Amino acid sequence: MNNDSSSRLVASLRDWLDRAASGARLPSTRALVAEHGVSPVTVQRALRVLAAEGRIETRPGVGTFARARVLTRPADYDWQTEALSLSTPSAPRSPSALQSVHGDVLALHSGYPDRELTPESLVRAAFRRAARSDAITERPPTAGLPGLQAWFAAETAAEADAAAAPIAASDVVVLPGSQGGLTTAFRVLVGTGRSLVLESPTYWGAILAARQVGVRIVPVPSGAAGPSPEAVDRALAESGARAFYAQPNFASPTGAQWSPGLRRDILQVVQARGAFLIEDDAAHEFGISAPARPVIGQDVSGHVVYLRSLSKSVAPAIRVAAIVARGPARQRILADTEVESIYVSSMLQTVALDVVTQPAWRSHLRRLAQQLGARRDLLVAALTEHAPSVTLEQVPAGGLNLWARLPEGTDLARFVTGCRALGVTVGNGDEWFPAEPTGPFVRLNYAGPNPSAFPDAARAIGQVLNDGAW
Numbered sequence: 001m002n003n004d005s006s007s008r009l010v011a012s013l014r015d016w017l018d019r020a021a022s023g024a025r026l027p028s029t030r031a032l033v034a035e036h037g038v039s040p041v042t043v044q045r046a047l048r049v050l051a052a053e054g055r056i057e058t059r060p061g062v063g064t065f066a067r068a069r070v071l072t073r074p075a076d077y078d079w080q081t082e083a084l085s086l087s088t089p090s091a092p093r094s095p096s097a098l099q100s101v102h103g104d105v106l107a108l109h110s111g112y113p114d115r116e117l118t119p120e121s122l123v124r125a126a127f128r129r130a131a132r133s134d135a136i137t138e139r140p141p142t143a144g145l146p147g148l149q150a151w152f153a154a155e156t157a158a159e160a161d162a163a164a165a166p167i168a169a170s171d172v173v174v175l176p177g178s179q180g181g182l183t184t185a186f187r188v189l190v191g192t193g194r195s196l197v198l199e200s201p202t203y204w205g206a207i208l209a210a211r212q213v214g215v216r217i218v219p220v221p222s223g224a225a226g227p228s229p230e231a232v233d234r235a236l237a238e239s240g241a242r243a244f245y246a247q248p249n250f251a252s253p254t255g256a257q258w259s260p261g262l263r264r265d266i267l268q269v270v271q272a273r274g275a276f277l278i279e280d281d282a283a284h285e286f287g288i289s290a291p292a293r294p295v296i297g298q299d300v301s302g303h304v305v306y307l308r309s310l311s312k313s314v315a316p317a318i319r320v321a322a323i324v325a326r327g328p329a330r331q332r333i334l335a336d337t338e339v340e341s342i343y344v345s346s347m348l349q350t351v352a353l354d355v356v357t358q359p360a361w362r363s364h365l366r367r368l369a370q371q372l373g374a375r376r377d378l379l380v381a382a383l384t385e386h387a388p389s390v391t392l393e394q395v396p397a398g399g400l401n402l403w404a405r406l407p408e409g410t411d412l413a414r415f416v417t418g419c420r421a422l423g424v425t426v427g428n429g430d431e432w433f434p435a436e437p438t439g440p441f442v443r444l445n446y447a448g449p450n451p452s453a454f455p456d457a458a459r460a461i462g463q464v465l466n467d468g469a470w
Contacts, residue, residue: 005038006038009038009043012036013046014050017055017056017066023068024066025064025065025066026065029043095208096428096431097109097443106424107445107448108425108427109427111252112447112448113312118314119314122354122364123315125354127347135346135350142338143174144172144349147353148174149169149174150169151353152174152322156296160296160297163300164297164300167324171324171330173330173334173337174320174344175323176319176320176344176348178307178311180337181322182209183212183213186245186278189242189276190213190215190243191213192214192215193215194215195216195218195239195240195241196243196245197219197239198218199247200220200433201222201433202245202252202432202434203251203253204431206245217434218235218239219235222246222251224255224393225262227246237273242274243277244266244270244278248293249292249294250283250286250398252282252400253427253429255394255396255397255401255402257398258293264298267298267299270303276304277295277305279294279295279304280307281306281307282308284308285365288398289373289397290397296324302329305333306323306324309321310356314352318348318352372446375451379402379457380395382454383402386461387458387465390405390461390462390465393405401427401447402444403441407440410468413428414468415440419461423460424457424460424461426444426461427442429443
């Protein structure tokens with residue numbers, strides 16, 4: 001819960017219920033207000049949470065009571081092992097980037113920006129306007145609201161070369177978040193049992209999506225400058241792959257941005273091989289010292305399938321993304337999304353379009369670049385001072401994270417656990433490698449909460465490295 005008073009009251013009442021007898025009557029709202037120093041609205045909010053958890057029940061005109069606790073024998077799930085034996089492999093553990101933390105933990109592991117870096121006032125105002133419109137009840141077209149399709153098309157075409165194929169609103173398919181878009185792209189453009197070339201390291205969500213679809217992953221090394229065109233060409237040729245997934249702008253986790261020459265060379269490789277470049281532009285709005293330059297802006301014949309999301313830049317609750325594709329590929333992508341999600345909520349699309357078309361959106365992005373730059377530089381300085389054995393291959397020109405190499409021989413699992421014991425969470429770098437890791441790396445998010453504590457986090461990292469007997 002976001003309301004701290006409600007959270008504290010819920011925690012206190014849970015403790016009371018744990019000790020209370022079944023059917024015990026809770027104190028009245030007036031008594032709870034007086035005891036905890038909160039408002040009646042806060043009390044009602046806390047009681048709704050407990051009711052949703054099944055911990056209490058309200059009897060109108062009588063009061064609120066602790067529900068009887070039903071003791072059940074442990075469930076037997078052994079039968080599922082056999083039933084699932086011919087199905088897909090077991091699901092992987094939740095990636096560190098998705099793990100929630102509480103209390104005073106210094107969170108450097110997340111892949112999302114802190115709340116204060118989002119355009120919250122624009123989002124709230126957009127929701128109020130959308131709630132008064134037909135968006136609250138209508139079903140949108142399966143490919144997306146025409147206005148939002150047009151916005152994505154215009155944004156994608158804004159940096160395009162004059163010779164590039166035009167990008168129309170009809171080339172856009174709106175999606176409920178980019179993660180599902182990756183699954184769709186891999187399923188439609190690659191297919192189960194066939195090969196997909198990936199950068200290594202690369203976005204953990206792409207690795208999981210590829211494994212979920214059942215494609216064969218073919219990694220190519222990629223560092224601070226991006227992948228070698230020659231390595232990509234060899235991987236496509238030797239594997240027979242017809243698709244290459246990459247993040248040309250502020251890649252997660254390395255922060256790499258492809259140079260103009262590399263964008264041209266990679267595009268020539270996929271064209272020559274008759275392959276697709278699945279371009280993930282998830283960090284488009286997070287440029288600091290350089291803007292994002294999508295490769296699709298140089299594409300003349302539909303080799304680039306472009307994916308962009310608004311979930312990080314607008315708000316995590318706005319699960320809206322888009323795929324831009326042309327020709328038969330677009331038709332297959334639309335058909336797959338119709339089966340997978342049918343359509344994206346009109347409310348979310350309307351809110352997203354409202355936010356990104358406000359004049360204040362551009363002002364927000366300019367402020368965001370300055371804020372991200374200040375946070376990035378603060379974390380870099382803190383690591384340099386307090387954890388000098390950590391190596392940064394580059395200070396990225398955009399994105400949300402630093403990709404840090406630890407001293408050779410570091411036991412990464414023990415390092416991550418040691419940092420957590422000191423109140424710091426970091427991203428375990430092994431999760432970003434589709435094959436064997438090439439060294440001990442961690443991903444550190446400088447866009448998370450409480451940047452003033454970066455020096456404390458760096459001191460903790462340095463202490464664990466100094467104390468570690470690997």
